Amino acid sequence: MNEIQVLLPMPNATAIEGFVNMTPHVWIYKMCVLLAVLTFAGWRLSTGTKSGRNDANGRKLHAGHAKTLATWAKKYGDIFRVLLGNREAVVLNTRTAVAKTLVKQGATFQSRPEWNLWHGAFVHAADTGGILTIGSGFFALVLQICAVNVGTLRKMLAPYTSSQKLPKYNHFVSRRYLRLIKMLADSMSKPRDLGLCWWSTTVGIGTDQLVGYIHDDEFTKVICDTEIGIFRQRSFGTPYHDWVPLINIAEITASTAATFANGFLGLFGLSIPQMNFNVAEDRASQLRHAQAKYCKHQLATLLQRISEGDQTPSQLGDLFRALPDPLSHHDSYLLMTTLSGSGMATGTTLNWLMGKLAANQEMQDRAYQAIHDVYAAEVPDPHDTDRVEYIKALGLEAGRYWTPVRLGFFRETQADSNVDGRFIPKDTMIVYNSYQINRDPSGYDLPDEFIPERWMNGHYGRTDTIGPAGDKIGVPHMGHGTGRRMCMGVPNVNKTLYGILALTLHFFKLERAELNDEGMRDVFPSFRAAGQCSMNMDPIKDQISDCDAQAVPFAVGIRLIPRNPDQLNFWIKEDHRTLQEFDGVFG
Ligand code: HEM
Numbered sequence: 001m002n003e004i005q006v007l008l009p010m011p012n013a014t015a016i017e018g019f020v021n022m023t024p025h026v027w028i029y030k031m032c033v034l035l036a037v038l039t040f041a042g043w044r045l046s047t048g049t050k051s052g053r054n055d056a057n058g059r060k061l062h063a064g065h066a067k068t069l070a071t072w073a074k075k076y077g078d079i080f081r082v083l084l085g086n087r088e089a090v091v092l093n094t095r096t097a098v099a100k101t102l103v104k105q106g107a108t109f110q111s112r113p114e115w116n117l118w119h120g121a122f123v124h125a126a127d128t129g130g131i132l133t134i135g136s137g138f139f140a141l142v143l144q145i146c147a148v149n150v151g152t153l154r155k156m157l158a159p160y161t162s163s164q165k166l167p168k169y170n171h172f173v174s175r176r177y178l179r180l181i182k183m184l185a186d187s188m189s190k191p192r193d194l195g196l197c198w199w200s201t202t203v204g205i206g207t208d209q210l211v212g213y214i215h216d217d218e219f220t221k222v223i224c225d226t227e228i229g230i231f232r233q234r235s236f237g238t239p240y241h242d243w244v245p246l247i248n249i250a251e252i253t254a255s256t257a258a259t260f261a262n263g264f265l266g267l268f269g270l271s272i273p274q275m276n277f278n279v280a281e282d283r284a285s286q287l288r289h290a291q292a293k294y295c296k297h298q299l300a301t302l303l304q305r306i307s308e309g310d311q312t313p314s315q316l317g318d319l320f321r322a323l324p325d326p327l328s329h330h331d332s333y334l335l336m337t338t339l340s341g342s343g344m345a346t347g348t349t350l351n352w353l354m355g356k357l358a359a360n361q362e363m364q365d366r367a368y369q370a371i372h373d374v375y376a377a378e379v380p381d382p383h384d385t386d387r388v389e390y391i392k393a394l395g396l397e398a399g400r401y402w403t404p405v406r407l408g409f410f411r412e413t414q415a416d417s418n419v420d421g422r423f424i425p426k427d428t429m430i431v432y433n434s435y436q437i438n439r440d441p442s443g444y445d446l447p448d449e450f451i452p453e454r455w456m457n458g459h460y461g462r463t464d465t466i467g468p469a470g471d472k473i474g475v476p477h478m479g480h481g482t483g484r485r486m487c488m489g490v491p492n493v494n495k496t497l498y499g500i501l502a503l504t505l506h507f508f509k510l511e512r513a514e515l516n517d518e519g520m521r522d523v524f525p526s527f528r529a530a531g532q533c534s535m536n537m538d539p540i541k542d543q544i545s546d547c548d549a550q551a552v553p554f555a556v557g558i559r560l561i562p563r564n565p566d567q568l569n570f571w572i573k574e575d576h577r578t579l580q581e582f583d584g585v586f587g
Pocket of ligand 1 (some may be wrong): 148155206338342343345346404405408409410411479481482483484485486487488489492494583
């Protein structure tokens with residue numbers, strides 16, 4: 001590790017201006033918190049950390065994870081350590097760093113960390129005694145006493161998420177494709193943000209085929225909304241009090257002081273407002289409760305159907321029916337919550353990619369021509385994953401270029417480790433900076449340009465060499481992680497991106513268009529209506545927040561023009577039926 005950074009919150013310029021205009025009780029709260037921060041900072045610096053620039057670092061991190069970590073990577077190299085409160089994180093920034101850790105020392109780097117905001121809220125909301133990600137830290141250990149371990153669960157699940165098995169669930173996917181094309185056809189009259197179209201399709205595909213049930217629009221929308229919200233929360237160093245215990249203590253103290261003060265002031269008919277330091281926790285809890293509600297419903301319905309002899313193919317249904325002994329409720333529920341909204345990041349990828357294609361007619365024409373070259377004038381078979389090389393390359397490059405899950409899912413070391421003679425103790429949090437690694441020049445030339453051709457004709461990341469370049473990390477890019485805990489949804493993502501791109505680009509010409517007030521009212525989720533994306537779909541400037549775990553774009557106005565209206569109408573009315581194998585269960 002080259003250097004240790006201390007990250008602590010410091011007020012920025014606007015905060016200082018706000019400070020001056022504060023009412024007295026807010027002053028008292030803030031002073032308490034600030035005092036604790038300064039005490040803590042002093043303590044940290046006096047315990048041997050090397051950096052004396054903690055204030056600047058804190059501000060920079062808040063200015064944006066991607067930008068700040070990229071700057072630090074330039075300064076401190078491919079692996080460096082960060083202290084966040086009482087937690088230490090090691091940040092990996094290059095393919096070399098990933099190869100030496102997640103890949104070559106896969107067993108040591110396979111755990112996942114837990115912290116209160118996220119996992120605490122999760123456990124409380126679930127009230128099933130279960131951690132709801134395939135976790136491996138404190139909450140999981142305490143609550144998983146009777147549960148099978150992560151590796152076993154992954155092995156059980158893997159066959160049902162593999163590309164060989166997926167065609168078994170095509171009838172669910174086909175229905176979602178039909179619904180998507182209908183929704184797009186209905187959106188042709190004026191420029192629209194198509195967020196709901198992309199997310200409800202990808203999330204719908206994931207959740208329908210998971211339990212073998214076609215969920216209605218309202219149910220699917222709740223899952224989309226909740227999962228998008230959840231993935232805005234799992235962030236690096238936010239909220240500070242979840243990472244810096246002294247801030248937490250200061251906030252609790254301030255809150256308690258206010259309660260006492262109110263007791264006293266109440267005698268004179270006076271009061272001061274109670275500060276809410278738990279906005280993030282409240283939001284996490286709200287989201288977790290929403291998630292627990294639909295997951296419990298989905299699981300209960302699935303188990304009920306299985307007990308009644310239902311044989312409808314589905315990922316979880318097939319798994320449950322194949323097991324000699326039933327899984328514990330905890331494990332079944334864990335699988336449900338891990339997977340129910342799993343199509344969400346695929347929808348995010350499509351929001352970015354479709355915005356880019358709509359703005360770049362040359363690239364869109366190339367995609368259309370590539371589809372046409374393979375299928376002539378016929379409607380492409382959306383289940384033909386990989387048949388049109390350019391379409392496959394668009395999906396892969398979108399995953400690299402925008403890297404929707406910017407910092408991956410954090411890991412934790414399961415044992416002491418050594419990287420190039422530098423010691424990383426057990427229980428250290430590991431953050432792989434996927435956004436930066438996906439721009440590592442050893443693996444990708446012109447890394448800040450969107451070039452689908454880097455994945456075509458034998459190229460594998462670089463346009464100037466054939467085959468893989470840079471250190472071997474076992475994956476084309478880090479958008480889905482790598483090693484023992486890598487994403488289990490890659491075949492699903494590839495299949496879905498292919499199907500949606502092939503059908504959409506065959507049926508419609510997309511053009512970027514400014515959204516008017518009415519168009520902005522339709523934007524989904526509504527927080528994206530805070531602005532409109534540039535024509536470039538810049539991964540940094542066009543994201544809603546610089547620090548969210550998932551990079552979600554501002555609103556994207558798109559006008560759709562049918563390429564062949566007769567064929568489109570015919571397909572919607574009749575032809576799509578050839579894609580279906582049999583009638584599934586409807587919700
Ligand atoms: C574009 C869409 C997606 C992206 C960007 C994405 C990204 C990721 C990332 C970064 C991880 C952490 C991997 C690691 O630590 O090495 C992960 C884990 C996971 N993903 Fe995905 N994912 C996507 C879609 C899906 C889908 C559709 C599924 C459904 C099967 C899925 C299932 C999982 C599971 C089960 C894990 C947890 C693995 C574990 O902890 O052992 N993902 N995903």
